[in-house]
Amino acid sequence: MTSSTIPLGAEGPTGHKGLANPTSLRPAPNGKPQRTCVVTGAAGFIGSHLCERLVGEGWRVRGIDAFTDSYDPAEKLSRAAALMRLDGFSLHCGDMASMPLDEILSGSEVVFHLGGRPGVRPSFDIEARYVSDNVVSTARLLEAATRCEVRRVVYASSSSVYGNGARPFSEEGECGPISPYGRTKLEAERACLGAAGQGLEAVALRYFTVYGPRQRPDMGIRIFAEAALQDRPLRLLGDGSQIRDFTYVADIVEATVAAADAPGASGLAINVGGGSTVSLIEVLSLISDLTGKALDVRKEAFARGDVFATEANLDRARSILGFSAKVPFEEGLAQEISWVADHLESKERVAA
Numbered sequence: 001m002t003s004s005t006i007p008l009g010a011e012g013p014t015g016h017k018g019l020a021n022p023t024s025l026r027p028a029p030n031g032k033p034q035r036t037c038v039v040t041g042a043a044g045f046i047g048s049h050l051c052e053r054l055v056g057e058g059w060r061v062r063g064i065d066a067f068t069d070s071y072d073p074a075e076k077l078s079r080a081a082a083l084m085r086l087d088g089f090s091l092h093c094g095d096m097a098s099m100p101l102d103e104i105l106s107g108s109e110v111v112f113h114l115g116g117r118p119g120v121r122p123s124f125d126i127e128a129r130y131v132s133d134n135v136v137s138t139a140r141l142l143e144a145a146t147r148c149e150v151r152r153v154v155y156a157s158s159s160s161v162y163g164n165g166a167r168p169f170s171e172e173g174e175c176g177p178i179s180p181y182g183r184t185k186l187e188a189e190r191a192c193l194g195a196a197g198q199g200l201e202a203v204a205l206r207y208f209t210v211y212g213p214r215q216r217p218d219m220g221i222r223i224f225a226e227a228a229l230q231d232r233p234l235r236l237l238g239d240g241s242q243i244r245d246f247t248y249v250a251d252i253v254e255a256t257v258a259a260a261d262a263p264g265a266s267g268l269a270i271n272v273g274g275g276s277t278v279s280l281i282e283v284l285s286l287i288s289d290l291t292g293k294a295l296d297v298r299k300e301a302f303a304r305g306d307v308f309a310t311e312a313n314l315d316r317a318r319s320i321l322g323f324s325a326k327v328p329f330e331e332g333l334a335q336e337i338s339w340v341a342d343h344l345e346s347k348e349r350v351a352a
Helices: 045-056 073-084 127-147 180-195 220-229 249-259 280-291 315-321 329-351
Strands: 036-040 060-065 089-093 110-113 152-158 201-207 234-237 269-272 297-300
Touching (some): 036 045, 045 073, 045 110, 045 249, 060 073, 110 127, 127 152, 127 180, 152 180, 152 249, 180 201, 201 249, 220 234, 220 280, 220 329, 234 280, 249 269, 269 315, 280 329
Parallel strands (some): 036 060, 060 089, 110 152, 201 269, 234 297
């Protein structure tokens, strides 16, 4: 366990000992029998939204997070503190590559596996940590899930597994990741799908560029929005012609929840995308319009490992999950910019 990991029972987000102990639970608000699940990466960008949704639907949610240094742990700690105030949520802090897992998973029906090390560019420099956080952790989680008779694991995979393949990316097409991050996500995905049918159901959701409130600080839209709102020069890696299939975080959560019970999903990889593609030049133009700021864009070399374009074939998501994205890109972008503005204002108040 690294020094950046908060161990089980250590002083954590709420500032007290025994953080791993479950909170007291009330009956499900809908009057139905309460279901229990585990969410790994619970304090992350997507994980925190998913936990809120599940608790709101009456699930008993056991969160796991390692609070690693992949980006500022303070943001994760803040989200964890908010989750700890929810009845029905408990938090277990530790590194899945080494921490005990059976007690946490015991009695859980579903594991939503969102935990892992994100980011393409850093993966070239610290590949061993990506292997540990994405591959080793997933293998240990699958072993524990099988021992504990978990019904289904829903794994958060990535469009990075496709590399620069033919568009639109189809689940039946070839995968060719071009970064250590993409390779470790694909290896973990294959482990999950390989475990399906051995007393365990498993489905892998290939997320396409997720954005929205609470987005990670190393992701493009947030970096662009912060630079615009603070009147700073904006670094653009490449010429802006890169294309992304952006997916709003609430739509990602919708598909992830649906994957817990969807018949016929086990053993499959399923794309989850926003349904439309946008170039980075178009993103910058929209940010300028929404903020009322003229952007000072400084173009630099293309980043190593970044694919040129992503686009999801969503036929499988529609037929198996009943999923189609609801939030148009401009609407979702406005929501994220509003959140970024509030976040920056809050940081300024604290600094003052």
